[in-house]
Amino acid sequence: MSTQDYKFEGWLGFDKSAADGNMQWAEFEPKPWEETDVDIKVTHCGICGSDLHTLRSGWGPTKYPCCVGHEIVGTVVRVGSKAEGGLKVGDRVGVGAQSDSCLGRKGPCQACNSGLENYCPIAHTGTYNGVYLNGGKSYGGYALYNRAPSHFVVKIPDAIPSAEAAPMLCGGVTTYAPLKHHGAGPGKTVGVVGLGGLGHFAILWAKALKADRVVAISRSSSKREDAFKLGADEYIATAEDENWAAKHASTLDIIICTVSSSPMPLTEYLTLLRFDGSLVQVGAPEDPLPSVPLFLILFKRLKITGSVIGSPDDIREMLQLAADQKIKPWIQEIPMKDANRAIVEMAAGKPRYRYVLVNEPQIKAGL
8 A cells, every 4th residue: 555545634633722622634744754664544542631731732832733642553554664573564553652762863872772762862752742853743643544663663462452452552551661660569569549541550550460459549439449340459538538648658669640630649648658669650740749748758768750651662561461461441432533522521531441532434344
């Protein structure tokens, strides 16, 4: 299939109002083709909170027009002569939140040379709203087709349905990577703050990694039943017990904090950690985090750290774990034509727990 056989079309945001359900369907120009690239016919694309932050310019000025979506699954329709990974036309593949980095092309980068491309300080290019080294603009997966450098395109294991694989490519790896890095597993107790798209993944991965105990932490008890169905061993509703921090003090080794709201009880979360414990922030608020008492950190040798998405190798490892242990995220499939409705519902917190957009003609084709 040549570039003349298909057009790059998708839902574009032209200004901040796009986040209110005002994206417009239009054609766009993908990055200039390089022989290391692949083109993908998009069948599924997860909706991520990052999409909303970007559409409304919440993290800084967005490069409008912008086509969001960085949980992309589809089939390869074009492969460059220098593509990596043995990719071929017809392969079922995915692209996560990053689609390029320096990879040594702009000088030595310790992150890329260490297989940590997601921490590249030189040329980290987001799958949308970014600029590639060849000057092209990156457009995401609320679309019919996506073009990406092959290094950041991963094959999807046969055991994982496309709709379930899609949200793993950002929401999944954003929680899997820090849990793996901080040693979640036998002998560890993991706390998960926030039971949304990210939080529900964090519970699934912590259990899959064989953590001794997983504690879900949310404001109200409305998601208690869901947390236990996902595998949590305990549930803390912070708004319903004023003594929750004292009751559960020094009981957790790792906290994965998924909330993207700045007014959080950060001091109380830290109180839950044991000596040498770590709080890993993966949610990305648009405003600064609250301050914390220094002596609380000093006398328990606590660590407040962060983590951003995952490398291509992290994604492959996570997908294999999901295939081996039959991990199933909680998803709702929505036709691509209803993307505007879906992002409004996403902003209102309606998904339980991840929306996935589906290109209907491709469903009818059996993909």
